[in-house]
Amino acid sequence: MGRLQDQVAFVTGAGRGIGRAVAGKLAAEGAHVVATDVDEGAAKQAAQDLGGRALGLGTDVTDPDSVSAALARAQEEFDGIDVLVNNAGWDTAGPFVDSDPADWDRIVQINLYGVLHTCRAVLPHMIGRGRGAVVNIGSDAGRVGSSGEAVYSAAKGGVIAFTKAAAREVARHGVTVNCVSPGPTDTELFSSIGGEDPKLRTALTKAIPLRRLGEPTDLANAVAFLASPEASFVTGQTVSVSGGLTMS
Structure with a gap:
């Protein structure tokens, strides 16, 4: 039996990248996964690949009505939500002084407001049940800053701070809230903001003590631990998964 046997996990941005890997890991641990993504086709494909009772839903985390509709559909299918993983994210890289304010809004809406919308929808349900685990995907950009990602750093810094405050508010109800902060990770998003540049990849690899990208x-793996009963006494924490590039 897995650590999350028969629990229900609601994962945003599950169509690709980190979210897809999270969905797969939680399913391997026995969870029934609700895979959501703004790309409905990708969400449904993820659910199909996971098999079992996995459910794929097109969901726009920037729209609270879309989030509420997805939660209602998930609750129709399952008894309740045990785990919420806020993974959906987006960024575009470049100097802040050259940035487009329209991009600021999109970055903040997806990365920060997306977390607020899902937590606002799911936390009352978890509080009512007296249990639950929320794992937010932050970024080390939000802990130490990242050149070319100023607004993204601000949004992810907000996620980290929100995680701590929310954890304090819901702890007495048996709900934990933690944050996993990736360092440079080999995903489509990373490639889209310059990660395909061999010079950048080489430089980052040399800078990371473990000498590889995430x-x-x-x-x-980190998300699965924080979502599991093994982490029942861990809340309000930010865990960097960066190969040692950033150390507290």
């Missing part, structure tokens, strides 16, 4: 499975 893989989505590295993040998924």
